Amino acid sequence: MDNHDVAAPASDPTDQLWVVATAGRLAGQGLLERPAESTDPVAVAGQRLLIAAGLLETDPFGPSDRLRSLLPAGAPLTAVNWFVRELLAMLSRYAEGAAAGWAETDPELIRARGATSGEVFLSILEQCRAYLPGLPERLDRPGAAFLDVGTGAGGIVIAMCRAHEGLHAVGLDISAVAVTAARGQIAEAGLGSRAKIREQSVAAIEDVDAFDLLWVPQLFLPEPVLAQALPRLQRAARPGAGLLMPILTNSHTGVRGAATDLRNLMTGGGTLSAQAARTMLRTAGFSRVETVDLPAGTVIVAAQ
Numbered sequence: 001m002d003n004h005d006v007a008a009p010a011s012d013p014t015d016q017l018w019v020v021a022t023a024g025r026l027a028g029q030g031l032l033e034r035p036a037e038s039t040d041p042v043a044v045a046g047q048r049l050l051i052a053a054g055l056l057e058t059d060p061f062g063p064s065d066r067l068r069s070l071l072p073a074g075a076p077l078t079a080v081n082w083f084v085r086e087l088l089a090m091l092s093r094y095a096e097g098a099a100a101g102w103a104e105t106d107p108e109l110i111r112a113r114g115a116t117s118g119e120v121f122l123s124i125l126e127q128c129r130a131y132l133p134g135l136p137e138r139l140d141r142p143g144a145a146f147l148d149v150g151t152g153a154g155g156i157v158i159a160m161c162r163a164h165e166g167l168h169a170v171g172l173d174i175s176a177v178a179v180t181a182a183r184g185q186i187a188e189a190g191l192g193s194r195a196k197i198r199e200q201s202v203a204a205i206e207d208v209d210a211f212d213l214l215w216v217p218q219l220f221l222p223e224p225v226l227a228q229a230l231p232r233l234q235r236a237a238r239p240g241a242g243l244l245m246p247i248l249t250n251s252h253t254g255v256r257g258a259a260t261d262l263r264n265l266m267t268g269g270g271t272l273s274a275q276a277a278r279t280m281l282r283t284a285g286f287s288r289v290e291t292v293d294l295p296a297g298t299v300i301v302a303a304q
Contacts, residue, residue: 001152019053022046023067024084032056032063032077072120072296082112091161102150102220102268110181114153120296121156121215122163124244127294131301132242137163138212147211147236149202149229150174150220154182157195171197172205201230207236214243220268230284237304243286245300247272274298 010246026046036043050056053059053275055067063077071079081219086109093103104110129135138144139160145166151171160169179199186195202216203225214233218226237243248264250257264271274291277300281289286302 019049019055020084021088022049023055023070024081024088028051028076029078030078032067032080033061035061048257067202071121075116075120075143079112079116082109083114085109090263090266094262097265100265100270101222102266102269104175105177107177107181109185110175110178111153111185113155114155114181114185117152118159119156124161124246124299128292128299128301131290131292132213132275132303135185135213135242136164138240139167141212142166143168145169145211147207147214147233149214149233151182152178154185154195154197155200156215157182157197158186158189158191161189161191161194167194169195170207170211171195172200172202173197174199174201202233205232205236206228209238210236212238212241214241215244216245218245218247218269218272219264222268223270223272226269227280230280230286231296234285234304237286239304241304243281243302243304245277245281246296247274247277247298247300249273253296274300290303 023032026043027037029043029044031047036047038044042059047056050067051058055064056062057064067080068077070083071077086104089104089106089109095293115168139146144164145158146164146167146169147158148154148160148171151157151173152175154171157169157171161167171182173182176199179197182197186192186197202221214237216226216229216233221229233243248269248271250260250264250268252260261271278289278291281300281302286304288303290301292301
């Protein structure tokens with residue numbers, strides 16, 4: 001999925017960082033949709049900065065289309081807060097010399113991402129339904145099962161179990177912090193009998209004919225891991241099962257193109273073309289593979 005610029009171009013890189021941080025701060029305060037009180041000079045100055053950057057409109061007051069485009073379709077505007085905080089934490093790790101890969105360790109941010117991920121996933125699934133005929137009915141059959149790779153706080157697992165009352169789900173993650181958060185969220189949701197979280201790499205999955213739908217976000221999976229995992233996922237898929245794989249693409253050039261490639265690497269999966277993704281899936285044994293371009297980005301849809 002392509003990443004969007006967080007702010008309008010500014011002459012000074014430091015100004016851009018202030019714009020990014022301000023968007024996160026004001027989102028957390030609920031001040032992207034209403035004017036700040038005159039008694040809060042920091043918020044007033046922050047809104048003036050976002051107006052100048054083209055992220056806030058003044059008549060009527062509220063977020064611009066550019067600001068809304070920061071988030072995937074279906075995500076609430078308040079999610080800008082965790083989006084920005086997560087981005088700034090990633091930039092800090094990058095500046096300190098961290099290796100490529102998603103490495104968030106803040107349980108609050110992991111849970112915040114999980115709180116919106118379920119709604120976003122259901123929106124993507126609905127938009128891809130035409131490419132997976134009969135899927136909703138299949139997920140409502142007794143014994144139906146769903147796999148969520150890189151489950152984070154388990155938001156997608158929870159959303160799927162709520163959407164399909166008899167569905168069982170498995171979430172995989174290699175982050176111990178995320179696994180702990182996901183197990184806690186699933187327990188709170190009362191879904192412990194239907195949803196299981198494994199601290200496991202997808203490259204080590206050994207299930208066979210186990211799942212009716214698989215969610216495999218390439219953005220968190222380095223290409224060697226993905227190449228190793230896909231044949232295993234093909235074996236884990238039941239006959240007629242579907243797989244959704246959102247990918248990080250990059251059609252930009254110049255500074256934006258270079259920055260997008262860097263961010264894609266630090267997210268984990270790196271940049272991958274739709275053609276390369278389709279080839280990997282076909283090589284792994286998936287029979288029907290198609291590219292679907294959505295407002296939220298590019299998704300590769302495959303069928304067993």
